[in-house]
Amino acid sequence: MPQIVAHGTLDYAELASLGLSPDEVHVFSSNINPYGPPPAVVQAVQAAVKPTTISRYPDRLAMELRRAVARLHQVPEEAVLAGNGTADIMWLIALLFAPDARVAIVSPTFGEYENVASLVDAQVIQPCHPGWERREDGRYTPGATTLDELGEALAEQTPRLIFLCNPNNPTGHHLSPDELERLHSFAPESIWVVDEAYAEFTPTPWSASRWIDQGDWIILRSMTKDFSLAGLRVGYAVGSPHLIQAMQVAQPPWNVNTLAQIAGTTALDNLAWRAETTARLRQETEALRQALQAAGMAPLPTSTNFFLLPVEDATQVRQALVQQRILVRDCTSFGLPNYIRIATQRPEENRLLVEALQALQGDAS
Numbered sequence: 001m002p003q004i005v006a007h008g009t010l011d012y013a014e015l016a017s018l019g020l021s022p023d024e025v026h027v028f029s030s031n032i033n034p035y036g037p038p039p040a041v042v043q044a045v046q047a048a049v050k051p052t053t054i055s056r057y058p059d060r061l062a063m064e065l066r067r068a069v070a071r072l073h074q075v076p077e078e079a080v081l082a083g084n085g086t087a088d089i090m091w092l093i094a095l096l097f098a099p100d101a102r103v104a105i106v107s108p109t110f111g112e113y114e115n116v117a118s119l120v121d122a123q124v125i126q127p128c129h130p131g132w133e134r135r136e137d138g139r140y141t142p143g144a145t146t147l148d149e150l151g152e153a154l155a156e157q158t159p160r161l162i163f164l165c166n167p168n169n170p171t172g173h174h175l176s177p178d179e180l181e182r183l184h185s186f187a188p189e190s191i192w193v194v195d196e197a198y199a200e201f202t203p204t205p206w207s208a209s210r211w212i213d214q215g216d217w218i219i220l221r222s223m224t225k226d227f228s229l230a231g232l233r234v235g236y237a238v239g240s241p242h243l244i245q246a247m248q249v250a251q252p253p254w255n256v257n258t259l260a261q262i263a264g265t266t267a268l269d270n271l272a273w274r275a276e277t278t279a280r281l282r283q284e285t286e287a288l289r290q291a292l293q294a295a296g297m298a299p300l301p302t303s304t305n306f307f308l309l310p311v312e313d314a315t316q317v318r319q320a321l322v323q324q325r326i327l328v329r330d331c332t333s334f335g336l337p338n339y340i341r342i343a344t345q346r347p348e349e350n351r352l353l354v355e356a357l358q359a360l361q362g363d364a365s
């Protein structure tokens, strides 16, 4: 059995073993908008909770949601697939396009790409993100890899499928349209899966969905992060229509439930809420990074709502913080055992984290 790579989301079994409920912990470990879903989404879901909605099957084609996505990305509806979150769509992609194929995962990055590729026996290669280097022991460090070096590695390996997270989890680095266009030119025959889960948190959101008719693209857009819908599970793919059609046929029926479809459609009517909360979060991310710097720590730069913080031993730091009901992401599973990843929360929680980290520094000295 392949090993499943860990995530930073709440581990309910761990919380139960500590006698804690999810409401009793400060969660810096998953990168969800701390301002919650748009109020209009909560109202629409509450209004929909009635016996008929619960007992009836959902629209298996999620037509309203797909129509809203198509309008937003200015693509035809046949280019849109709804998913039970985007992790769901990653599994579908692997099932259809990765069995026994060469799959490039631009690393260090989100672990689910490796999970899904391994489960279908893909031949996984892990070329390095620009600005990072992979050491012999499999760990990553900030380094000198250039965009063209990454492109050349892709050109040499000719993978069938390429997973690229943009902006990247966990490094927070965001490639520009010019950079991605250049990178694509090195491997134009591959299917490019670009995961834009965090695009809307950046100061300059953009989408590779603009290129779906120039090559084979599948762009993933989670709605669980920016719209804070992780509990309901909803996301979508925008892609080259022939790929989306193949995925539509292979998708388990009714996998996006009615309430998730309503939440997703209503969320896309509330883009101003997203713009306003993510702008606030950018300022708070900067304030948090500055507070950590002032306390003698060295957070890495980021273009999104989370960032890496170098520490002596990520596993130990995480464990020490859990005792104080603070969850951060131990980045060991990314090949970064000397980093924790912090997702910015509301200012009062951010202050708690700075104090807790400062206290740990004091204990260590």
Ligand SMILES: Cc1ncc(COP(=O)(O)O)c(C=O)c1O
Residues within 6 Å of the ligand: 007, 031, 084, 085, 086, 087, 088, 110, 165, 169, 195, 197, 221, 222, 223, 224, 225, 230, 234, 235
């Ligand atoms: C880069 C990235 N993509 C996708 C996901 C999963 O998102 P979803 O909730 O849409 O399945 C995550 C979750 O952590 C993520 O970090």
